Amino acid sequence: xxxxxxxxxxxxxxxxxxxxxxxxxxxxKGINTFLLPHIDSxxxxxxxxxxxxxxxxxxxxxxxxxxxxxxxxxxELTHVRRNLxxxxxxxxxxxxMDLYWDKTFVKQQEETFIKQIHWADEFDLPIVIHSRxxxxxxxxxxxxxxxxxxxxxxxxxxxxxxxxxxxxxLGMLLGIGGVVTFKNSGLDKTLAELPLDKIILETDSxxxxxxxxxxxxxxxxxxxxxxxxxxxxxxxxxxxxxxQTTFNCKELFKLK
Numbered sequence: 597x598x599x600x601x602x603x604x605x606x607x608x609x610x611x612x613x614x615x616x617x618x619x620x621x622x623x624x625k626g627i628n629t630f631l632l633p634h635i636d637s638x639x640x641x642x643x644x645x646x647x648x649x650x651x652x653x654x655x656x657x658x659x660x661x662x663x664x665x666x667x668x669x670x671x672e673l674t675h676v677r678r679n680l681x682x683x684x685x686x687x688x689x690x691x692x693m694d695l696y697w698d699k700t701f702v703k704q705q706e707e708t709f710i711k712q713i714h715w716a717d718e719f720d721l722p723i724v725i726h727s728r729x730x731x732x733x734x735x736x737x738x739x740x741x742x743x744x745x746x747x748x749x750x751x752x753x754x755x756x757x758x759x760x761x762x763x764x765x766l767g768m769l770l771g772i773g774g775v776v777t778f779k780n781s782g783l784d785k786t787l788a789e790l791p792l793d794k795i796i797l798e799t800d801s802x803x804x805x806x807x808x809x810x811x812x813x814x815x816x817x818x819x820x821x822x823x824x825x826x827x828x829x830x831x832x833x834x835x836x837x838x839x840q841t842t843f844n845c846k847e848l849f850k851l852k
Contacts, residue, residue, distance in 0.1 A: 597626040597838045600845040601819050603690070603724065603751050603771055603798035604630050606654070607642040610802040610813060619653070622816035626838065630816065631849065633657045633690040633724055633751070636664035637675045644683060655851070656683060659691040659712055662705045662726055669704050673711060680719055686849045688716040689724025690751060696728045706737065713741060716748075722848050723748035724771075731755045735762050747848060752800055754781065757789050764794055769848060773798045774806035774814065777825045784829050792830055792837070796845045797822055 601622075606615060622628070632643050634657050647656045658679045660672050680688070691712045693705045716723045727734050727750050738746065750763050751771035760770060772795050776783045787795070797819055805814035806821040823841075827834040845851065 597835050598629075598842050599625070599627040599797060599819055599823060599838050600629040600631065600842050600851075601627055601799050601801075601816055602631050602749065602796045602845050602849075603633055603773070604801045604816065605633065605635070605639075605803075606630055606801065606816065607632055607639060607646045608802060609642075618815050618817065622819070625817055625820045627816055627819050629653060629655070629851070631655050631657065631686065631845075633661075633687075634659050634676075634679075635661045635690075636672055640675070640679065644679075647684075655686045655849070657687040657689040657724055658683065658685045659687075659689045659724070660708055661690055662692050662694040662708070663697070665701045665705045665708050669701070669708055673708060676712070677715065680715060680721075685719075685721060686851070687722045687724050687748075688712050688719070689748075690726045691723060692726035692734055693730040694726060694728045695730055706733075709734070710737060710741060713738065713743060713746065717743045717746060722746075725750045725768075726752070727755075728752075731759050731763075735759070735766065738766055749796060749848060751798060752804065754783055755786075757786055760786065760790050760794075769794050769796055769844060771796055771798045772826060773800050773822055774804040774810070774818065776829070777806035777821060778810065779807065784825065787826070787829050792826075792832075792840050793844060795826070795841055796848065797826070797837075797841045
């Protein structure tokens with residue numbers, strides 16, 4: 597039984613003291629592949645160091661996170677472009693828009709997202725989308741740009757059935773993480789109405805730890821708790837969840 601954690605920030609300093617032990621614990625549960633979304637230039641060297649040191653386990657993405665779109669966003673985009681050209685990446689991400697905390701740079705977030713989805717098209721890569729408070733906006737932007745055969749995933753999906761169907765119509769998947777285990781999130785009920793072949797699993801560690809560890813540091817092995825909840829939602833064996841979500845992930849990111 598194999599799982600892929602499709603979205604984890606394992607390169608962050610939160611894991612410097614226990615990364616190896618946590619990976620070992622995760623592998624005992626079949627979680628042996630980790631996809632690493634980029635944040636901004638301050639995280640680049642740590643991300644690629646993990647990938648270069650262990651390219652069978654870690655895979656890099658490159659993109660500018662919307663919460664890092666500030667006054668220097670043009671320089672950050674130049675940095676992203678350089679790394680798309682010079683490094684091996686499986687996706688452009690994580691990219692998107694975020695209106696939860698700060699709306700100061702909303703126009704720049706939109707501009708940055710559009711530029712990066714065109715880079716994804718140019719480099720023939722899927723996109724990994726951060727969409728907090730912005731699912732509808734991003735769906736419309738993707739429709740408007742009408743890039744043929746653009747693939748991707750709305751990471752940490754917490755939207756509605758209708759939003760999910762619109763995402764599927766775009767040819768994209770949903771990233772399901774710890775929120776599905778939260779008692780009052782309602783995501784489990786939404787998920788029950790959606791097909792498993794449109795789902796991939798993620799931790800977003802060190803953030804958004806699933807129940808019963810909500811509020812604590814999220815770690816790789818907690819992906820198994822997400823998988824258990826998904827199996828419960830669909831009333832199927834966890835091995836089927838592992839098989840289907842791993843297949844979905846390998847197809848999207850062109851993993852061997």
